[in-house]
Amino acid sequence: xxxxxxxxxxxxxxxxxxxxxxxxxxxxxxxxxxxxxxxxxxxxxxxxxxxxxxxxxxxxxxxxxxxxxxxxxxxxxxxxxxxxxxxxxxxxxxxxxxxxxxxxxxxxxxxxxxxxxxxxxxxxxxxxxxxxxxxxxxxxxxxxxxxxxxxxxxxxxxxxxxxxxxxxxxxxxxxxxxxxxxxxxxxxxxxxxxxxxxxxxxxxxxxxxxxxxxxxxxxxxxxxxxxxxxxxxxxxxxxxxxxxxxxxxxxxxxxxxxxxxxxxxxxxxxxxxxxxxxxxxxxxxxxxxxxxxxxxxxxxxxxxxxxxxxxxxxxxxxxxxxxxxxxxxxxxxxxxxxxxxxxxxxxxxxxxxxxxxxxxxxxxxxxxxxxxxxxxxxxxxxxxxxxxxxxxxx
Amino acid sequence: xxxxxxxxxxxxxxxxxxxxxxxxxxxxxxxxxxxxxxxxxxxxxxxxxxxxxxxxxxxxxxxxxxxxxxxxxxxxxxxxxxxxxxxxxxxxxxxxxxxxxxxxxxxxxxxxxxxxxxxxxxxxxxxxxxxxxxxxxxxxxxxxxxxxxxxxxxxxxxxxxxxxxxxxxxxxxxxxxxxxxxxxxxxxxxxxxxxxxxxxxxxxxxxxxxxxxxxxxxxxxxxxxxxxxxxxxxxxxxxxxxxxxxxxxxxxxxxxxxxxxxxxxxxxxxxxxxxxxxxxxxxxxxxxxxxxxxxxxxxxxxxxxxxxxxxxxxxxxxxxxxxxxxxxxxxxxxxxxxxxxxxxxxxxxxxxxxxxxxxxxxxxxxxxxxxxxxxxxxxxxxxxxxxxxxxxxx
Numbered sequence: 176x177x178x179x180x181x182x183x184x185x186x187x188x189x190x191x192x193x194x195x196x197x198x199x200x201x202x203x204x205x206x207x208x209x210x211x212x213x214x215x216x217x218x219x220x221x222x223x224x225x226x227x228x229x230x231x232x233x234x235x236x237x238x239x240x241x242x243x244x245x246x247x248x249x250x251x252x253x254x255x256x257x258x259x260x261x262x263x264x265x266x267x268x269x270x271x272x273x274x275x276x277x278x279x280x281x282x283x284x285x286x287x288x289x290x291x292x293x294x295x296x297x298x299x300x301x302x303x304x305x306x307x308x309x310x311x312x313x314x315x316x317x318x319x320x321x322x323x324x325x326x327x328x329x330x331x332x333x334x335x336x337x338x339x340x341x342x343x344x345x346x347x348x349x350x351x352x353x354x355x356x357x358x359x360x361x362x363x364x365x366x367x368x369x370x371x372x373x374x375x376x377x378x379x380x381x382x383x384x385x386x387x388x389x390x391x392x393x394x395x396x397x398x399x400x401x402x403x404x405x406x407x408x409x410x411x412x413x414x415x416x417x418x419x420x421x422x423x424x425x426x427x428x429x430x431x432x433x434x435x436x437x438x439x440x441x442x443x444x445x446x447x448x449x450x451x452x453x454x455x456x457x458x459x460x461x462x463x464x465x466x467x468x469x470x471x472x473x474x475x476x477x478x479x480x481x482x483x484x485x486x487x488x489x490x491x492x493x494x495x496x497x498x499x500x501x502x503x504x505x506x507x508x509x510x511x512x513x514x515x516x517x518x519x520x521x522x523x524x525x526x527x528x529x530x531x532x533x534x535x536x537x538x539x540x541x542x543x544x545x546x547x548x549x550x551x552x553x554x555x556x557x558x559x560x561x562x563x564x565x566x567x568x569x
Numbered sequence: 570x571x572x573x574x575x576x577x578x579x580x581x582x583x584x585x586x587x588x589x590x591x592x593x594x595x596x597x598x599x600x601x602x603x604x605x606x607x608x609x610x611x612x613x614x615x616x617x618x619x620x621x622x623x624x625x626x627x628x629x630x631x632x633x634x635x636x637x638x639x640x641x642x643x644x645x646x647x648x649x650x651x652x653x654x655x656x657x658x659x660x661x662x663x664x665x666x667x668x669x670x671x672x673x674x675x676x677x678x679x680x681x682x683x684x685x686x687x688x689x690x691x692x693x694x695x696x697x698x699x700x701x702x703x704x705x706x707x708x709x710x711x712x713x714x715x716x717x718x719x720x721x722x723x724x725x726x727x728x729x730x731x732x733x734x735x736x737x738x739x740x741x742x743x744x745x746x747x748x749x750x751x752x753x754x755x756x757x758x759x760x761x762x763x764x765x766x767x768x769x770x771x772x773x774x775x776x777x778x779x780x781x782x783x784x785x786x787x788x789x790x791x792x793x794x795x796x797x798x799x800x801x802x803x804x805x806x807x808x809x810x811x812x813x814x815x816x817x818x819x820x821x822x823x824x825x826x827x828x829x830x831x832x833x834x835x836x837x838x839x840x841x842x843x844x845x846x847x848x849x850x851x852x853x854x855x856x857x858x859x860x861x862x863x864x865x866x867x868x869x870x871x872x873x874x875x876x877x878x879x880x881x882x883x884x885x886x887x888x889x890x891x892x893x894x895x896x897x898x899x900x901x902x903x904x905x906x907x908x909x910x911x912x913x914x915x916x917x918x919x920x921x922x923x924x925x926x927x928x929x930x931x932x933x934x935x936x937x938x939x940x941x942x943x944x945x946x947x948x949x950x951x952x953x954x955x956x957x958x959x960x961x962x963x
Contacts (some may be wrong), residue, residue, distance in 0.1 A: 176669075176722060177668055177669060177813070178667065178668060178669050178670055178671045178674065178693075178722075179671050180667065180671075181668065181813060184813065184816050184817065186818075188672050194625065197625075206623070208622065208623055209622075211618070211619065211621060211622055214622075215622045217616050217618070217620075217621055219613030219614065219616050219828070220613065220614045222611050222613050224611070225603070225605065226611075226798045227605060227608045227796045227797070227798045228602065228605055228608075228797060228798055229600070229602055229610055229797045229798065230794070231588070231591075236592075249834050256881075262656050262800075262822040262825075263822050263823050264824075265820070265821065265822050265823045266821065266822045269820065269822070272576065273572065273574065273692070274571055274572060275570075275571060275572055276572055277572045277573050277574075280572070291819075291820070291823075294819075294820050295820045298667070298817075298820055299572075307620075309952050310759060328570060328572075373613040398623070402621045403621070403622060403623045404620045404621045404622055404623065404624055404826065404827040404828065405621075405827075406656075406822065406823070406824070406825065406827075406932045419571070419575060419578065422578050423578065425685075425688075425691055426578075426658040426659070426663065426685070426688050426689045427659065427660065427663045427689075427821070428660045428663065428800065428822070429659045429661050429685075429800070430800070431656075431800065432656075432798065432799055432800040432826045432828075433798040433799075433800075434611075434613070434798065434799060434826075434828060434829065435828065513822075536579055561790050567841050
């Protein structure tokens with residue numbers, strides 16, 4: 176007899192699609208895979224011998240110091256003692272679920288939101304309270320009402336180059352929601368994996384940096400800017416929650432691998448780091464622009480979208496209602512993968528979306544893939560042509 | 570407001586003591602730290618570039634194949650498809666907690682048992698049903714009664730060089746408990762980190778290998794025989810539970826670091842592997858013998874113990890009742906650390922024990938540490954001399 180939470184363990188589209196993308200013939204717009212061509216060299220020739228031993232649960236001191244400096248440059252002041260190294264950012268989500276969620280605990284989050292966070296929160300029994308995303312972020316007034324009504328255990332937000340929508344909160348929204356969060360004393364979980372992948376200059380000071388009291392947790396990772404295979408993420412958190420998160424991590428995997436921490440610390444403080452990020456942004460900006468051009472060519476009649484200023488995704492809204500999971504099956508028959516929009520909505524899906532990643536494919540394969548995908552969508556639309564077109568409110 | 574499980578998140582002695590052992594002046598018998606002098610060289614000069622990318626949740630195929638062969642040599646037949654790579658063996662415990670434990674779910678385990686497993690099971694709300702350990706293992710008849718009465722979600726056992734007791738189940742007990750487990754259909758979790766650290770030849774075929782039906786999970790690790798800092802463990806499991814564990818791992822940390830998996834796979838199939846294990850056993854046998862000699866010199870009047878045939882620990886029973894946590898405070902004042910016995914009992918502690926690790930200290934430091942520790946104990950006993958000595962039944 177399994178635990179009751181296993182009833183909520185949905186099969187994961189990400190997992191099954193990541194498996195498919197390993198086939199070389201598949202053009203994948205599905206995962207959030209960085210391009211290997213843009214990753215730094217993994218020089219491991221001189222790993223220190225003492226890193227073979229067990230390490231501290233909190234993480235390697237050198238990396239924590241480096242990250243405190245890194246975050247200070249980005250507007251968040253915290254001490255190295257407030258940084259916990261995690262086994263990828265996904266582990267931070269697991270630890271937060273453990274810290275806050277009982278069965279039917281209310282959790283506030285954006286609609287849409289990151290599907291692997293939704294999966295973890297759901298596994299632990301969360302009751303989702305959604306905040307619809309608009310072009311400049313969520314509505315602070317709506318958040319105020321939601322907090323008063325639902326008293327969520329925490330708010331999970333991705334204010335900077337949101338996954339999947341690409342939305343980046345404006346400075347005005349950041350200021351307003353910080354005020355609401357502080358007034359209600361709701362802990363803030365700010366998931367922030369895409370901060371450094373910025374293609375145009377926009378507001379992006381962490382919301383956490385505006386909070387003068389209450390619990391806050393900023394989640395970061397090296398997976399999008401450096402080497403995902405090392406599985407090194409981190410949390411910068413307010414002092415009140417740190418000891419709990421450390422003990423939870425100890426129960427979860429004792430500590431994260433030390434070689435990956437050592438490499439990440441060295442990379443972060445290397446003179447090459449700033450240039451690497453700049454080069455990465457140039458590289459991905461070009462791919463974003465290639466996808467925008469491809470979408471304009473092939474999708475202008477069938478979909479709507481905004482050009483994201485950062486991150487790794489286009490969030491494309493189809494002009495007709497359809498089940499994008501059925502579309503995915505058709506697309507995969509023609510060796511193209513994308514991420515259906517439905518699983519990004521914690522409660523009921525709203526509209527008909529697909530998430531398209533632009534970091535992984537070369538511009539040539541991207542063009543090929545978008546052509547096929549547009550064909551598949553048009554064929555599908557032709558079948559449902561008798562139904563009227565719909566106009567979704569965002 | 571935290572989750573209700575946080576009330577059960579005990580502060581961890583292991584963690585606080587591991588922190589202390591980083592001071593060079595402390596002689597530590599506390600942790601299960603392997604000796605760095607016995608670890609293989611971590612040659613990372615030629616890490617393949619493709620390992621920088623995200624990997625599969627199940628783990629690297631080459632490592633899973635290598636482990637299937639490795640386990641077959643040890644008596645457990647399973648396919649590579651049944652092996653899930655974990656972020657240390659501790660993660661396997663976390664995944665099992667998630668799979669099986671709701672609040673007040675009964676879990677059967679040895680008394681004493683591994684304290685970090687107890688902590689994880691407790692965090693998820695387990696109600697502990699204990700099976701007292703004897704010299705040759707647990708009592709199959711008692712297990713039969715316990716299963717009939719309590720219907721545990723699973724049984725967590727460490728049959729080979731048990732932590733903390735050092736007990737290795739006899740072949741007769743292994744056969745008898747396999748029969749009981751199969752008859753009741755209770756899933757078996759066999760934690761097996763010490764299998765290859767064997768100093769005299771004893772029965773040690775995995776109990777899982779005797780099960781022809783029902784769910785089973787064998788937990789292994791590279792942390793005790795190779796490089797703990799890499800955080801690579803694994804589970805070999807029955808086919809019925811594999812898909813659930815993979816999905817749970819995906820929610821937990823997506824996948825384990827690929828560099829560590831690559832290194833472990835290469836090490837496992839290298840011609841040096843067998844010789845390394847043999848050398849490691851010689852190295853630790855010598856340290857075990859040194860601790861036995863030291864205990865005979867300093868502890869014969871104050872304690873009782875068995876000589877372990879494998880693993881990393883002596884489990885020492887003091888001849889007078891005392892709080893070994895108070896003893897630890899006194900010992901730390903004199904720069905000696907050990908692990909108090911109390912936290913190894915899931916319910917009430919039974920008797921007065923200390924766990925002494927023999928892998929980490931050199932024989933010279935060991936002698937010095939045991940001398941101090943015996944002094945501390947004798948001083949403590951002198952204070953409680955008015956109380957009668959007690960004779961514990963094991």
